[in-house]
Amino acid sequence: MFLRRMIRKAVRSYRKMGIQMMISISFTTVTVIGMMLLCGMLVLRFSNAASALQQDTGQRMIEQVNRQLDTYLRGMMQLSDTIYYRVLKNNDLAEMVPAESLELLYEENRSALVSVSVFAEDGSLVTAAPFFQLKKGVSPQNQQWFLRALDQIENQHFSTPYVQNLFDNGGEYLWVISLSRHAELTYAGEIRRGVLLIDLSFSGLEQICRNPELPGGGYFYLTDRNGEIIYHPDQQLIYAGVANGSPIDVASLKDGVHQLEVDGVPHQVMVKTVGYTGWKLVSLVPSKNLAGDVDQFRWFGVALLVFVIFLLAFVNMHLSEHISGPLRRLNQAVNALEAGQEQVEFRQDGCIEVQHLAHSIRSMVSTMRHLMDDIIEQEQNKRRLEMEVLQSQINPHFLYNTLDSVIWLTENERYEDATRMVAALGKLFRISLSRGKVVIPLKDELEHARHYCTIQSIRYKERFETRISAEPDTENLYTLKLIIQPILENAIYHGMAAMDEDGCISVHAWRDEQNLYIDVRDNGLGIPKETLDSLLDDSKPMKKSKGSGIGVRNIHHRIQLVFGPAYGLQFFSEPDEGTLVRIHLPVLDEQAAERYPREGGQR
């Protein structure tokens, strides 16, 4: 359950991973597993081979020591034979003691020997080489070697090491190994029992056994068949009782290789029986040392493994970075593009495919931008055209009505009024043309409104009165042209038409910091609430009304198109009280006005 969750989690995060991570992790994992297997196998093979080799070496060494020992012991037995058959048996001891020949044979082998001596059955010394006096109070007939020689007369007997206690040799206490045998001694033709004793010096044996150092810190020792130590590298410590000499029961072990616990540590024990004597050559090697050099190899393996893992991780990271980096940057660029950022840079680097991809995206984006610009421009042009059309719509209606009024005035011989009207009309048109400018001085716009009012008030027989005023600080400001007139038109048609005499329309321009307000106020009927709400709502159909036909909505849009959505119209109306239309514009001085294009011109 838990495992499955883990796997699912891993899979999920794997899916979520970037290319770099994915590449480096999977590459590294695969190679690391491969390396580990390889290293492990190598170390295993090597250590097996090494320990086999060491075991082999150990075995060969023990064989070699065994052979040397065998040669040595056989040599001594041969010496014993020579002495017995050549020297003792051939001589009648009653006539002559063969001291000379004994001496000769002793000298021949003196490096290995301590003494050669012949004893009669009662323990008295017959002869010896080198010649010493027998110690006072010594009874050779009670010593082990003597008893054993007489006990088994057909054999030669090797003893364990002991201190020779026979001769008065100047206070030297020599450790020897005895080789004793029963000897027939001839005294005047009579055969008597005796013992031939050859004392081998311990150091001779020591030299055979001490040399080899076993691989893996092991050592040899030599015991007799009962496990009594004959030679041990720490012999004196064992004799002193400080070291434990034979921690294993050698007597019960057969020849061959054994794995045993010695002092709680596993050891490899090899046992080899030396010929004739029944002595056992034992080698002890701690098992863990058998693989000796493998330690170094293992270290090497581990170091190499760590090194290779790091190397791979390093290379993989760089490789995957090289592959995935351009892709990631491309991705980021596309994201930025999506977020609407204008300046997005597409770098063309990395692999050829990615380069190509980046190139394609870049050209696609630039194509798209061009298309989008075209669309916007077309739309704007369309809108402007529409506006211009709308603007131009005022002219025929208004002109028709005004001219109608002039005709009417002329027919009624009110020439003065007619003159005023025609003059006002002329000025009106001059201003509305304004040399094609979109933005005109405020005072011109107000003038335009005034002329318009003059014309309308003549037409409506002075049923309303007009007041146009401006705050002093608005004098040099500029405004969009032809925005007051349509509002006035509305006010006259909707507000004043129904009024008698006391109608009043005021236009007032004022400034509040960077805002220019133009209030158009009338005291007409007011606008019903629902109409008021729908006035600026593009989603509601425009109520077709009389007059010039330019809806306030158009003015509102124009302002917003030119100055931004913060500006436009506001309506305040109370039924039967009147209506206030507030035009909200930015403050524009002459310089600022220059920036606005003429009508029909390019942006």
Next chain:
Amino acid sequence: MKQKIRKYCFPLGISAAALVLLLVAVFAVFLFKKEQQPPTLRVGVAVYSQEDTFIHSLVQDFEQMAHQRESEEGIRINLNIVDAKSSQLIQNEQIEQLISLDYDVLCVNIVDRTAAASLIDWASEAGIPVVFFNRQPVREDLLRWENAYYVGAPAEQSGILQGQIALELWQNEREQVDRNGDGILQYVILEGEPGHQDTLIRTEKCVQVLTDAGIRAEKLVSDSANWSREQAAVKTTQWWADYGAEIEVVFANNDDMALGVLDALSELGAEEPYPIIIGVDATREALEAVQSGKMSGTVLNDGTGIAQALLELSLSLYQGENPAGRVDLEDGHYIWLPYRQVTQKELPGDGS
């Protein structure tokens, strides 16, 4: 992104820093250890056998002198004394061991003088000066390497001095020496270990001095007693039975055997004056015997002088000086410390 980098950098930086620290620490330990102690001269001393009383006391002298010199020279002198127990095989192992432990100087009392060549080769390979003492290697071997030296007495001198003691007595106290009055010097020789350099040289030289001086000398018998007092006593007992008072001079290759002769004579109850008995080595007991007149003389091997020379040589080799500045170097390889004869007149009155 930045966060990520920091996450990587942190363990990496730590492990890098740890590595550097470790290296610095290892070096520091080395430097510190080296500076802490006064310089140490390490001398490996390989002797053929500690049982040899002469060698034993020589080594003891060497140790004592080395210790006294420590404070004078402001260095430590470590002696490692190894005993070959009369086996060249063991000695070879010991020398190899000493070389592998990088001792500064090796002093070798070689077991088998013919085996010096390989020892010198090992030492020269390792660049460790090797000083032989008391047992003299063959000249050709010693010349193999400039840093091989020999300190000791010329072996033939001991025999010559023995002969001279006998010669002097023969010339000055003829009546006493020439017991049978035949004008011929009858002598026996107790030889040391067969094949031993000293045995060969002493046996030959002591007689050569006499014959060179035009004295008629007759060898009654000679045999090896293996340097052993007891064996010498046994041999003497035999000879006494065979030749008795005919024996006028006993040459013993060393003092122990000379003392064995005395033991045998007193055991046999021989009448004084004993024959002329001359030994070599000047051991304590022999000196007592000389003092009391039982022995006619012995030859002193200057063990203390050898020890002194070994120490001086080791010090100068260690300090990289030319050894000739401190010791009398002959041929660039030899330092001779001559034997001295010791008879009653050379000894101070109080007898020690």
Next chain:
Amino acid sequence: MKRRHKNFIQLAILAALSLLVILSVFFREISWPETREDRVEISVLFREWESGIWTEVRRGMEKAAADCGAELRFLTPQEANSAAEQQLLIEQELQNGADGLVVVPASPEVLENTAQIHRGVPRVAMESAPGGGSFPVVPDNPGIGKMLAEAAAEDFPGGGTALLVNPVPGSGGLWERLDAAGATLRERGISVLVCEGEQEWKERIGQADFCLLPDPALLQPMLDFCEEHQIQVPLYTVGYSKDVADGLENGQIAAAVVWSGYGEGYQAVRQAVLGKDAGPLEIPVILVRKEEMYEAENQKILFPIGN
């Protein structure tokens, strides 16, 4: 910048690791415990050197040094059993940077005084355990004394006079042996004379029926003296040396309590190298008389063998 830093660290680690790989190839060659600076130097100081009773101890020490990779400095005091000289030598050794000390103290103060100065260096005391933070490698001294006294008491069932000689009055260990021996002897109805100086024992040896020595150093002079003055006094002694074996062999010593000096020396140096207390010395101690000296187990302890 950051990035480059990271790359640099990675490269550094790679370099370090490759170094590790190379090092591991030469692992064997650079394992350096065998170099000279790393060898432990143990200074050994006996009470005296002339008597030759320490030969076996020294051989054991040399064996231990070879086994443990230590180097021994044997200091030879000019004057026998001089606490002042010992102290001087010890201080000198400690100042010269000895890594360990093995001392047979001539007086307990020797080690106690130096304990204040150098706490870090392991100091092993043989023969007597003087305290002061040193590790004792000491045989069972009272037990030895008792053993010897019982052997003597057996030989003199009718009582008598025993002379107990301590050649080193400063040595606590020797006193322990003698005190235990004295107590045992008194229990068995044997009167006890205790003396220290050379003059004293020479004067009083005539009055004694037998003599107990806690240490074989005095053996030879005493035998010589007795021979010279025709005095027949059975000797009972303690310790390991060729003199003891010779004395037993020649019948000059009635009985000896013996253990292996070789083993003791080995243990002492091993202690000094290990540098921690391993408790009391566990070593077989035997009583030997002439008749028994060649018995298999006894000769193993009494006579040194090869290696």
